[in-house]
Amino acid sequence: MSDVARIAFPPPDKTNGKRLAKAVERAGEEFAAKNLRFTKLRQMVYEEIAATYASIGAYEILARLADKGTRVAPISIYRAIDALLEAGVIHRLESKNAFFACRRMDHRTGRRPLFLSCEKCGAVGEVDGQHIFDLIGEAAVGAKFQARVKFVEVQGLCPRCAAGGGKE
Amino acid sequence: MSDVARIAFPPPDKTNGKRLAKAVERAGEEFAAKNLRFTKLRQMVYEEIAATYASIGAYEILARLADKGTRVAPISIYRAIDALLEAGVIHRLESKNAFFACRRMDHRTGRRPLFLSCEKCGAVGEVDGQHIFDLIGEAAVGAKFQARVKFVEVQGLCPRCAAGGGKE
DNA sequence: GACCTTCCGTTACACGATATCATGACGGTC
DNA sequence: GACCGTCATGATATCGTGTAACGGAAGGTC
Numbered sequence: 001m002s003d004v005a006r007i008a009f010p011p012p013d014k015t016n017g018k019r020l021a022k023a024v025e026r027a028g029e030e031f032a033a034k035n036l037r038f039t040k041l042r043q044m045v046y047e048e049i050a051a052t053y054a055s056i057g058a059y060e061i062l063a064r065l066a067d068k069g070t071r072v073a074p075i076s077i078y079r080a081i082d083a084l085l086e087a088g089v090i091h092r093l094e095s096k097n098a099f100f101a102c103r104r105m106d107h108r109t110g111r112r113p114l115f116l117s118c119e120k121c122g123a124v125g126e127v128d129g130q131h132i133f134d135l136i137g138e139a140a141v142g143a144k145f146q147a148r149v150k151f152v153e154v155q156g157l158c159p160r161c162a163a164g165g166g167k168e
Numbered sequence: 169m170s171d172v173a174r175i176a177f178p179p180p181d182k183t184n185g186k187r188l189a190k191a192v193e194r195a196g197e198e199f200a201a202k203n204l205r206f207t208k209l210r211q212m213v214y215e216e217i218a219a220t221y222a223s224i225g226a227y228e229i230l231a232r233l234a235d236k237g238t239r240v241a242p243i244s245i246y247r248a249i250d251a252l253l254e255a256g257v258i259h260r261l262e263s264k265n266a267f268f269a270c271r272r273m274d275h276r277t278g279r280r281p282l283f284l285s286c287e288k289c290g291a292v293g294e295v296d297g298q299h300i301f302d303l304i305g306e307a308a309v310g311a312k313f314q315a316r317v318k319f320v321e322v323q324g325l326c327p328r329c330a331a332g333g334g335k336e
Numbered sequence: 337g338a339c340c341t342t343c344c345g346t347t348a349c350a351c352g353a354t355a356t357c358a359t360g361a362c363g364g365t366c
Numbered sequence: 367g368a369c370c371g372t373c374a375t376g377a378t379a380t381c382g383t384g385t386a387a388c389g390g391a392a393g394g395t396c
Binding site: 095114116118119125128129131132142144146151152154155156157162 | 262263282284286287293295296297299300303304307308310311312313314315316317318319320321322323324325326327330
């Protein structure tokens with residue numbers, strides 16, 4: 001597997017405690033940098049999202065927290081998700097109404113990623129798509145359309161699953 | 169306004185009886201060409217979608233049909249929508265969970281359009297995006313990702329609304 | 337402490353989508 | 367005509383996604 005593929009598509013369930021703790025730490029830094037509060041609830045929601053490489057729905061997060069004894073209302077999940085989105089530590093998959101943790105953390109570069117979502121294992125990868133977003137912007141300008149938000153999402157098979165390596 | 173802009177963004181509510189009848193006729197031909205049946209219900213659902221340039225949700229279609237005395241269950245609307253999608257006479261906006269009539273009818277060319285959705289008036293325009301989809305395909309190949317479905321959607325202001333010409 | 341802002345809990349609800357099973361409409365075949 | 371297969375529709379229920387509104391709690395600032 002190429003480097004880019006390995007980076008974009010790690011095994012979806014390899015949840016490593018140390019890795020997760022590190023991700024939480026980085027998320028905390030993102031919140032601090034933006035003068036947002038990384039509250040207990042937001043951290044718990046983030047941990048559920050970051051615990052998997054797959055995308056996860058709001059009610060799935062709710063269920064997993066409930067399993068751990070934390071019972072919250074849907075609206076609370078969504079509020080936490082809003083904060084996490086604003087902080088930039090998670091992304092939203094429009095085509096699936098689901099969320100996943102941002103692994104690139106390259107907001108500084110300003111280069112926007114596009115999302116590759118595996119239909120088999122659910123893993124979501126991000127690859128640089130700045131040139132594509134640029135082209136979309138040009139297409140909008142050509143139509144005299146004032147673009148504000150752009151979505152680019154691809155569904156298919158990740159390298160692991162395409163090779164038959166994904167879980168059945 | 170440029171030609172491309174005028175074509176992509178007519179006034180969202182200018183529902184012309186003759187134009188609609190023509191659209192229904194073309195839709196019927198599409199169904200025939202694909203050996204699908206353009207049934208009464210499918211035609212009614214199509215008319216509601218094609219009556220506006222804006223995107224429209226399934227339950228909005230349901231409500232409008234109910235206003236006209238046709239009371240159907242949600243599942244029936246969705247089945248009709250599925251058929252219309254398969255025939256290619258409507259498109260689905262993933263980012264809004266809504267549907268709109270295809271105005272380009274250029275399936276023959278095989279060039280895929282991208283969707284420009286106005287946040288103010290709701291109008292959805294289509295412009296050629298084949299080169300963008302090509303690039304996305306290349307990006308996927310670079311990540312060893314086997315792409316199957318691609319979504320590209322843009323939200324913003326259509327020329328009319330950006331110029332202050334849209335309804336408030 | 338008093339104040340303000342932000343976050344969270346609770347309830348209820350709107351909207352989007354599907355599962356399941358039953359009925360109807362049509363064409364072909366014997 | 368009787369039978370059968372296929373597809374479209376109807377009816378009911380349920381699930382998934384997302385938000386409104388209101389009040390209370392937690393944490394900063396003076």
